[in-house]
Amino acid sequence: MDREIVNLIEEERKRQNKGIELIASENYPSRAVISAQGSILTDKYAEGYPGRRYYGGCEVVDQVETLAIERAKRLFGVGYANVQPHSGSQANFAAYRAMIEPGDRVLALTLDDGGHLTHGSNVSFSGNLYEFHFYPLGEDGRIDYDRLAVLLDEVNPALFLAGYSAYPFEIDFARMRRLIDEHDARKGTHTYFMVDMAHIAGIVASGLTDNPCRYADVVTSTTHKTLRGPRGGLILSNNEALYKKLNSAVFPYAQGGPLEHVIAGKAVAFAEALHPSFKAYMERVLRNTYACSEELEKLGAAVSGTENHLFLCNVLKSYGITGKDAQIRLGSIGITVNKNMLHADTMPPSKASGIRIGFAAATSRGCDEKEARAIARIIDAALRTEDPAKLEPLKEEALSIAKGWKDIASLDYPSIAE
Ligand code: DSN
Secondary structure, eight states: OOHHHHHHHHHHHHHHHHSEEOOTTOOOOOHHHHHHHTSGGGGOOOOEETTEESSSOOHHHHHHHHHHHHHHHHHHTOSEEEOOOSSHHHHHHHHHHHHOOTTOEEEEEOGGGTOOGGGTOTTSHHHHHSEEEEEOBOTTSSBOHHHHHHHHHHHOOSEEEEOOSSOOSOOOHHHHHHHHHHHHHHHTOOOEEEEEOTTTHHHHHTTSSOOGGGTOSEEEEESSSTTOOOSOEEEEEOOGGGHHHHHHIIIIIIOSSOOHHHHHHHHHHHHHHTSHHHHHHHHHHHHHHHHHHHHHHHTTOOBOOOSSSEEEEEHHHHHSOOHHHHHHHHHHTTEEOEEEOOTTOOSOTTTOSEEEEEOHHHHHHTOOHHHHHHHHHHHHHHHTOOOHHHHHHHHHHHHHHHHTSOOGGGOOOOOTTO
């Protein structure tokens, strides 16, 4: 046994259990997911797809991957699912490859407003391979659909991209589809529509928000955020003309051997998300997020408001400290958040004016609305003081809330596979 690593895993388990996790992109998968992911399926090479592999001995992993594909298709109501992407970034890489050529124009959300590195940042492949143009949020922090219509005509992109990392409101995918169709009709063009639903995949799966697969040519996702599976990526589509292109964009273009142990974890998570109790979990996530946001607002904080699992708080405006300092202060009392750029932020990304707060993880451990409101009061009090004597009781209160929740290594969720 590798004592050093075992000890570090134990240390991390204690850290996760001890505190309150509010990073909006994190969650706690079930023991069933972790056990599938930590299984001997990691031993098997299986380049290719079920029934069409480059190695012998794939009879069993073919069944694993087929189960994952079929469950993903059922969960999201699509004709095509590729469960092989190792991450959301690789899913996006393959999705672009299937639809557009290097140098093509893409219209995506401004990165500071909540886009992702793979949505056109110059430090990622996306900004290098493609010509990204950006749409900003409106002054109210929401998507300005009228401006989108204008920008579609101005930029004339080959691909329009929606789906964000820090957007707290519902996205009107149907309206985006209409805008793209109207633009194409006006200009005699064809624009692909892609949605990266990594953050909201669990909300989509539970039917609590509109399903982008109904409107987009390709939908990419991660499997670990609100969806609560293993770390990994996913590509979905109802555009039959793209199925083969998407497969070959993942393998052999972007990746070699699929991680069948992770794919098994994805299959387990999809079966859990297909269980009716998953919707109740997502409803609790939304209620907790709203409760925390509302309580902070009552206390005078400048929050974005929320219609999903996350919200933003302008800590510079509310408390006169940067997002970075707020992240450090809250970390010191056992609450983990991340600093976040805000619309038209005047701070550099390394400091940022805001923090992002999400409740997918805390809710998995048992957080309720009363606790979400108590957490808001602790956050507000902690961001108003630097005095260690005042922070200490807040830390005790935060840790005692987390102590009442389930141990992260003992989480089991109902599944349709049982
Ligand atoms: N790192 C993820 C997030 O925190 O939103 C995006 O990939």
